[in-house]
Amino acid sequence: MDLNDASVNFSEIKTKSILSPVKQDDYFGIRYNMNLYRGCQHGCIYCDSRSKCYQLGELSRIRIKKNATDLLRKELKGKRQKGTIGTGSMNDPYMPLEKVLGLTRRALQAIADFKFPIHIITKGNIITRDLDIIKDISKTYAAASFTITTFDDNLARKLEPAAPLSSERFHALYELSRQGIYTGITLMPLLPHINDNAENISNIVRKAADSGAQYILPAFGVSLREGSRDYLFKTFDQKFPGMKEQYQSQFGNRFSCYNDHCKQLYDVFYNLIAKLNMPGKMKFYSGPVDSQLSLF
Numbered sequence: 001m002d003l004n005d006a007s008v009n010f011s012e013i014k015t016k017s018i019l020s021p022v023k024q025d026d027y028f029g030i031r032y033n034m035n036l037y038r039g040c041q042h043g044c045i046y047c048d049s050r051s052k053c054y055q056l057g058e059l060s061r062i063r064i065k066k067n068a069t070d071l072l073r074k075e076l077k078g079k080r081q082k083g084t085i086g087t088g089s090m091n092d093p094y095m096p097l098e099k100v101l102g103l104t105r106r107a108l109q110a111i112a113d114f115k116f117p118i119h120i121i122t123k124g125n126i127i128t129r130d131l132d133i134i135k136d137i138s139k140t141y142a143a144a145s146f147t148i149t150t151f152d153d154n155l156a157r158k159l160e161p162a163a164p165l166s167s168e169r170f171h172a173l174y175e176l177s178r179q180g181i182y183t184g185i186t187l188m189p190l191l192p193h194i195n196d197n198a199e200n201i202s203n204i205v206r207k208a209a210d211s212g213a214q215y216i217l218p219a220f221g222v223s224l225r226e227g228s229r230d231y232l233f234k235t236f237d238q239k240f241p242g243m244k245e246q247y248q249s250q251f252g253n254r255f256s257c258y259n260d261h262c263k264q265l266y267d268v269f270y271n272l273i274a275k276l277n278m279p280g281k282m283k284f285y286s287g288p289v290d291s292q293l294s295l296f
Contacts, residue, residue: 013038014065014067017075019079019085027217028119028145033086037065037093037103038062038065038091039056039057041095042095052226053226056090084141085119108133119145123146144183145185146183148186150200152200158240182283184217186217188220196220196261215280216269229253233248
C-alpha cells in the first residue's frame with residue numbers, strides 16, 4: 001500500500017491514553033483494551049463500530065495515534081499488576097495500513113519488553129509478519145483469534161470487502177498454530193438469512209480444526225444500533241436486494257437480531273465441537289498476583 005495514494009484516507013492524531021481498563025471479560029479474557037488506530041479499512045458491512053454511540057465518524061477515515069508506542073511504554077511501566085491486553089475490538093490492528101506503518105508491531109515489541117500478555121483479534125493475515133514477537137510474548141501468554149463469519153470466499157468478499165478472504169485467514173491461523181501460538185476462531189457475527197446456517201457453521205468448524213485452531217468462540221446473530229443499522233441496510237440494497245425489508249419486518253429496531261432457529265444452530269455447533277474435541281472457550285492468562293496487593 002502506497003501512503004501517497006489519494007484513495008488512502010488517513011491522518012495522524014495524538015491520544016491521551018492507550019490502555020483502557022475493562023471489567024474482566026469471561027469471553028475474551030481481556031483486562032486492558034488497546035486501539036492504535038481510529039477507524040478501519042476492512043469495511044465489514046455489519047461492523048458495530050459504526051454505531052453513533054462510539055462517535056468514531058466515518059470508519060474509512062483512518063486516524064493513526066502517532067504517540068501510541070511511547071504512551072504504551074509509559075502506561076505499561078506504571079501497571080502494578082499484569083493483565084491481558086486486547087486489541088481488535090474497535091478496529092483491526094492488521095488492516096492494510098499496518099503493513100506500511102508497523103504501528104502494531106512496535107506496540108507488540110513494547111508488550112514483549114514489559115512481559116505483558118496479549119489477545120489479538122483480527123481478520124488480517126499480516127499478523128504472520130510478527131510471529132517473532134508474538135512467540136516472545138507467548139512465553140508470558142499470547143492468543144490470536146481470527147474472526148471468520150463464512151466459509152465461502154465469495155460471500156466473505158460481500159460481507160468484509162477489504163479484509164483478507166476467509167481462506168487466507170485460515171492459512172494465517174495454520175501458520176501461527178504451526179509455530180506454537182495459541183490460536184483460534186471467533187465465529188461471529190452470523191447475519192440472519194445470510195450466513196446463519198448449519199452448513200456454514202459446520203464447514204468453518206471443520207476447517208478451523210484442520211488448520212490447528214485450539215478453540216472456537218461462537219456468537220450467533222448480529223448487533224444493530226443507530227449508525228451501524230443504517231449502513232447495513234444501505235449495503236443490503238446494493239448487495240442483498242430485499243434483505244433490508246426482511247430485517248425491518250422481523251427485527252424492527254431491536255439491538256440483538258437473530259433467527260428463531262438460533263438455538264438449533266448452537267446445538268449443531270456444540271455437538272460438532274464435542275465430536276472434534278474442540279473447546280468452545282479459551283484458556284486465559286493466569287499470572288502471579290502482585291505481592292503488595294496480596295496482603296489485603
